[in-house]
Amino acid sequence: MEDCLARKMEITVSEAEKRTGRNAMNMQETYTAYLIETRAVESQSEGQCAPVDSLWRRYSEFELLRNYLSVTYPHIVVPPLPEKRADFVWHKLSADNMDPDFVERRRIGLENFLLRVASHPVLCQDKIFYSFLTQEGGWKEMVNETGFQLKADSRLKALNATFRVKNPDKRFTELKHYSDELQSVISHLLRVRARVADRLYGVYKVHGNYGRVFSEWSAIEKEMGDGLQSAGHHMDVYAASIDDILEEEEHYADQLKEYLFYAEALRAVCRKHELMQYDLEMAAQDLASKKQQCEELATGTVRTFSLKGMTSKLFGQETPEQREAKIKVLEEQIQEGEEQLKSKNLEGRDFVKSAWADIERFKEQKNHDLKEALISYAVMQISMCKKGIQVWTNAKECFSKM
């Protein structure tokens, strides 16, 4: 971790700006651009601050970066991006992508993404990542030149492998189950939390009506007037306090959301393993059948039914020369196949080893982060209660003076 980019460089996503431009189909569109600022962290001499480099990127470029990383490092659990569209909204939040609160939360999420990549022991060393942070022009072309899109596995292939693989590593199967559970439980939690937030908002806000009525009522009362009026003021304070409370809670929700999306990253690694394993199994199967074919040709026995065999039986046997040629071809193929199988095996084992290492790292990170998130949630609740106590103590005093 010592060599991590994060240690050497300060990275922030400091601003967001609305832009208009023309897209690929030459139609006008509005999008948001984010300012990435970087500054080298060196041992400061005489308190001198290094200069700040900055460039603008839009969300689609972040997406491109992440796709590149996922394809190039399939054994790494690549940090997720913040959501593309606002999900799990409760009524006060808007689902509009242009809404300033959403943009702000996305800015924070993007910064978080960059920091996570920069602190990853493997990912931070990637050149494309570095130029994403430092090179404004020509970055897109650079990424496309790597040809990573060709390396990407098709969804269909992956799905096929998932169904047909026979002997995946048990740990990966378990991990897949875990990530499914994690995803389902977190999205359920977020949904309920949104509903709870909505209701809580309602409770607080209706108390605000008290404020207005109390003040109107106090106008006609002599002895009760003052008490009512000041109590009304406290009700207004109470009703207003919910806005800050729920805003803080949104941050907590975002922390959970990150891990919701991480579940998908986990699954991606598992899928890669399944794909490799399936590939391996197919290669082994292919090799085995070729060996068998060879044997059959060599010994002249037909153990398995084949159309060729049938036709040759019906229309005459092939000449020994033809057979020799075939055997030779097969033997070459078998040689190739065995080498391929060996390297595939090696690849597979390496993948499992490095993937599992990263998964362990991820697990630790996850446990640490989630614990912290839960603690901060509890702290938030306590502070909410303390505020409530204060308001109602004041109100009680006012009421008792009525």
Add this chain to the structure above:
Amino acid sequence: DTSLAEVNSLSPSMPISPSSMINQYKFEDEPEIRDLFITVDDPESHITAIETFITYRVVTKTSRGEFDSSEYEVRRRYQDFLWLKSKLEEAHPTLIIPPLPEKFIMKGMVERFSDEFIETRRKALHKFLNRIADHPTLTFNEDFKIFLTAQAWELSSHKKQGPGLLSRMGQTVRAVASSVRGAVKNRPEMFTEMNDYMETFSQKINVLDKIAHRIYKEERDYFNEMKEYGPIHTLWSASEEDIAESLKGVAGCIDKCCKATEKRMAGLSENLLPILHEYVLYSEILMGVLKRRDQIQGELDSKVDALANKKTEKDLFSEEIGKLEDKVECANNALKADWDRWKQNMQCDMRSTFTNVAENNLRYYEE
């Protein structure tokens, strides 16, 4: 003319000075030592061929001399309470008679004979009788005594006496007529003030009632969602190892919050909601009382006008007018005294109820 008769029985000498009468009705500052204790409980349903109804047990304990015994237990149904209320209103048109719970709640949430409805009604009836008992004048009303002590058949035979339907209808007609005539000309300033106050108060209290109900509803919705929130954390903890304990801890806390919310809701529904509702009804009653007072004054005024026109039968009229003036005076004073009393009570009630709400909320947050 029962009200005049009462006044005469209390002070035999004429003319009656207004100030002495105020003293008669004034609420004493020292807390009265109660000598009449009433409880309403034990609702029971009765099914007959014609109808189904509920009776409540009314238990009275007293040390007063005019009661033959020191303890009474009778059963009464809602109709009997209605009867008592109308008798009290007849006897004391300008005193503030406490409100009865409504006949039937149209809100649609509560069924006519649901346990919740019966319980709410029982509590309101209990309050009704106790408020009468606490009232310096009403507590000595004869019909009240009969209500508390008579057996079922005694009560029904007593009910059949008294001014018939026709005379009561006559009263209502006169009341409507006088209200149609518009604001009374010679209404003393004090009562105009009262009227204005009541109008605003009635408005505000109705709004408060609605707000309180809305808060209750929001809290209930909140509670329902919270119920689901805790178990999710427990479910999650099943998939985790390291953070399982933390998750279970959070689940436990959320469940505690749920319970605290329940308590808060109960506090609202037992305390604030019934009182606000009672004062909503009170505001209607008070408007009625003010109208009746206006009506009585209207009678006086019209007689005075008539006198101005018929100079001959002056003497006869003057006596009648004199009586009416006294009547108005009494009514006014009764109302004023009662009004002050009511306001004090209301203040006290509001104070305690809102303080209670505040305390409940404190408890909620502390938990």
